[in-house]
Amino acid sequence: MRIGQFQLKNRVLLAPMAGITDQPFRRLCARYHVGMSYSEMMSANRDVWHTEKSRLRVAHHAEIGINAVQIAGSDPLEMAQAAALNVEYGAKLIDINMGCPAKKVNRKMAGSALMQHPGLVEKILREVTAAVEVPVTLKIRTGWDKAHRNCVEIAKIAEQSGIQALTVHGRTRSCLYQGEAEYDNICQVKQQISIPVIANGDITSAEKARYVLDYTGADAVMIGRGALGQPWLFRQIEAFLQSGTLIAEPSLAEKCQVALEHIHNLHAFYGEQKGYRVARKHISWYLDNIKPDSAFKRTFNTIADPKQQLYVLEEFLDSIQ
Numbered sequence: 001m002r003i004g005q006f007q008l009k010n011r012v013l014l015a016p017m018a019g020i021t022d023q024p025f026r027r028l029c030a031r032y033h034v035g036m037s038y039s040e041m042m043s044a045n046r047d048v049w050h051t052e053k054s055r056l057r058v059a060h061h062a063e064i065g066i067n068a069v070q071i072a073g074s075d076p077l078e079m080a081q082a083a084a085l086n087v088e089y090g091a092k093l094i095d096i097n098m099g100c101p102a103k104k105v106n107r108k109m110a111g112s113a114l115m116q117h118p119g120l121v122e123k124i125l126r127e128v129t130a131a132v133e134v135p136v137t138l139k140i141r142t143g144w145d146k147a148h149r150n151c152v153e154i155a156k157i158a159e160q161s162g163i164q165a166l167t168v169h170g171r172t173r174s175c176l177y178q179g180e181a182e183y184d185n186i187c188q189v190k191q192q193i194s195i196p197v198i199a200n201g202d203i204t205s206a207e208k209a210r211y212v213l214d215y216t217g218a219d220a221v222m223i224g225r226g227a228l229g230q231p232w233l234f235r236q237i238e239a240f241l242q243s244g245t246l247i248a249e250p251s252l253a254e255k256c257q258v259a260l261e262h263i264h265n266l267h268a269f270y271g272e273q274k275g276y277r278v279a280r281k282h283i284s285w286y287l288d289n290i291k292p293d294s295a296f297k298r299t300f301n302t303i304a305d306p307k308q309q310l311y312v313l314e315e316f317l318d319s320i321q
């Protein structure tokens with residue numbers, strides 16, 4: 001699949017997830033053949049651009065591949081400036097977030113709240129695509145609520161405004177993350193526009209990825225929560241899409257090694273104070289995969305020292321191999 005001048009490695013992408021898809025996690029996913037990954041969303045509000053949090057959110061590493069940065073906001077000019085600034089700092093692709101359901105974001109009329117205002121959507125998309133030379137992509141939901149599923153309308157606006165690929169999460173904003181993602185609306189979007197369409201929502205296995213691609217006709221799939229604690233999922237899906245063969249999961253030893261390396265990298269990336277906190281949720285997800293229902297998971301979160309955290313985890317993983 002191509003987006004602008006970029007030929008993606010394959011059709012299995014990592015979803016942007018605030019607090020999760022940071023540089024260390026994206027590097028791991030790249031090692032396990034993710035087709036492309038996006039940064040965590042970066043606010044278009046210039047007051048926060050120079051904070052440590054913003055700097056870390058868009059930190060890139062050559063191993064990740066295409067440096068795709070997601071921006072969120074509602075003011076067309078502010079969004080255009082944010083896009084241009086990120087390109088100046090090295091972004092090679094800009095994604096616009098119109099899918100986030102968080103109240104904090106929606107109150108500022110950003111994220112999925114924008115889908116209620118197609119006129120404003122068009123202004124934002126036109127300003128941003130005019131402000132940068134790199135490809136601009138858009139991520140949406142199917143609509144604000146079930147009575148207002150306007151993803152086809154927004155998709156057409158996107159195509160006419162110079163957007164080069166569109167991701168659709170198969171839920172409305174009011175669905176939040178409840179119920180099951182539906183793919184009929186994604187199918188309709190695909191039939192109505194000719195830019196690449198990326199299907200997203202509840203894809204957690206190779207078979208499901210195949211099913212969603214076939215059902216929707218989408219050009220690619222995007223995986224979010226399914227990759228937590230198992231970045232190797234991308235390699236399995238890629239192999240299945242290519243050959244129809246389900247390859248084996250990595251060995252327990254490899255999984256343990258990946259988990260340890262990930263935690264080590266989080267400590268290095270976020271520093272002493274923050275690293276061990278960010279690491280906790282990842283460890284919990286790895287354990288769900290490696291050793292579900294272990295009592296260790298419950299005691300682990302009380303540790304508030306990075307060295308101790310790594311030491312105790314290493315001991316535990318050694319003990320189960």
Ligand SMILES: Cc1cc2nc3c(=O)[nH]c(=O)nc-3n(C[C@H](O)[C@H](O)[C@H](O)COP(=O)(O)O)c2cc1C
Pocket residue numbers: 015016017018019020040041070097098099100139169200201202203222223224225226
């Ligand atoms: C913790 C978390 C953070 C997220 N942050 C973002 C974000 O920053 N930008 C965005 O467009 N979507 C965000 N999303 C939505 C995901 O990109 C994705 O659309 C959603 O999780 C559905 O895909 P999945 O079922 O594969 O997880 C987030 C989702 C989760 C669970």
